[in-house]
Amino acid sequence: MKLKFTKMQGAGNDFVVIDAIHQQIDFSAEQWRRLADRRFGVGADQILIVERPTAPGADFRYRIFNSDGGEVEQCGNGARAFARFVSDKGLSGERSIRVQTMSGIIAPTLEDDGSVTVDMGAPVLEPATVPFDSAGLPGLPQGHDTLWPLTLQLQGAPLEVPVSVVSMGNPHAVQVVEDAETAPVAELGPQVEHHPRFPKRVNAGFMQVVDRRHIKLRVFERGAGETLACGTGACAAVVAGIRRGLLDSPVRVSARGGELSIAWAGEGQAVHLSGPAVTVFEGEINI
Numbered sequence: 478m479k480l481k482f483t484k485m486q487g488a489g490n491d492f493v494v495i496d497a498i499h500q501q502i503d504f505s506a507e508q509w510r511r512l513a514d515r516r517f518g519v520g521a522d523q524i525l526i527v528e529r530p531t532a533p534g535a536d537f538r539y540r541i542f543n544s545d546g547g548e549v550e551q552c553g554n555g556a557r558a559f560a561r562f563v564s565d566k567g568l569s570g571e572r573s574i575r576v577q578t579m580s581g582i583i584a585p586t587l588e589d590d591g592s593v594t595v596d597m598g599a600p601v602l603e604p605a606t607v608p609f610d611s612a613g614l615p616g617l618p619q620g621h622d623t624l625w626p627l628t629l630q631l632q633g634a635p636l637e638v639p640v641s642v643v644s645m646g647n648p649h650a651v652q653v654v655e656d657a658e659t660a661p662v663a664e665l666g667p668q669v670e671h672h673p674r675f676p677k678r679v680n681a682g683f684m685q686v687v688d689r690r691h692i693k694l695r696v697f698e699r700g701a702g703e704t705l706a707c708g709t710g711a712c713a714a715v716v717a718g719i720r721r722g723l724l725d726s727p728v729r730v731s732a733r734g735g736e737l738s739i740a741w742a743g744e745g746q747a748v749h750l751s752g753p754a755v756t757v758f759e760g761e762i763n764i
């Protein structure tokens with residue numbers, strides 16, 4: 478079939494966005510993978526689907542597929558692109574919309590300066606609900622957080638890595654590193670993503686604390702590999718950093734692909750993610 482799409486990016490995290498209100502789509506995981514493939518398809522970290530809502534109080538439904546073809550609960554950079562898309566396509570005349578996702582309602586708002594701010598809802602901090610299996614593992618308290626020591630391999634030798642576990646609807650394991658640029662993301666990322674204590678796999682964050690209001694962050698994403706930015710990963714890293722007593726809200730997050738800003742007022746409160754949302758090109762593909 479001929480499929481219309483819009484290619485978008487938010488701080489370098491890139492997306493194929495599809496209007497499934499005016500197009501019938503019912504794809505297999507293999508077709509999503511092909512669409513996201515950077516040689517055989519359009520190429521993207523995630524595919525974002527725009528649908529009419531099924532939940533009360535929502536304006537749209539937002540579905541997310543990683544480039545490995547798997548559907549996931551949340552995508553923060555994608556939420557900004559979603560809001561820009563529905564506005565630019567005339568699907569909504571509102572600056573603030575309520576968007577139904579697999580993990581609840583989020584609320585993006587278009588700002589006057591062209592950026593988008595998203596109420597991402599409150600983080601989930603109970604390890605079992607991330608989900609993370611902490612059975613038999615000695616949690617290490619740090620401030621209001623608990624660090625969980627994962628045993629990984631680095632250059633053939635065992636390495637114990639303490640991680641914070643946080644869900645933004647999707648699971649995150651965040652470790653603090655001295656230098657994000659030189660952190661062994663390619664070697665440790667896949668080991669964290671597939672660690673047996675994360676039954677749904679996990680996004681692996683590598684956070685360098687520059688100062689109490691600024692971090693550098695790299696994320697090896699579940700189902701996509703390292704991306705140039707991860708919105709929910711930025712939320713999770715800042716929540717972990719605040720709970721560990723290392724950061725004060727709001728926090729500037731420098732990702733490889735651009736800058737995000739995260740604000741969080743503490744337990745039970747929503748996390749607010751701000752950043753860019755850019756349309757790169759429009760297209761059609763036979764798929």
Ligand SMILES: N[C@H](CCC[C@H](N)C(=O)O)C(=O)O
Nearest residue numbers: 552553554647698699708709
């Ligand atoms: N890889 C993530 C989904 C995309 C999240 C990321 N692109 C963001 O901006 O939040 C997961 O499997 O949970």
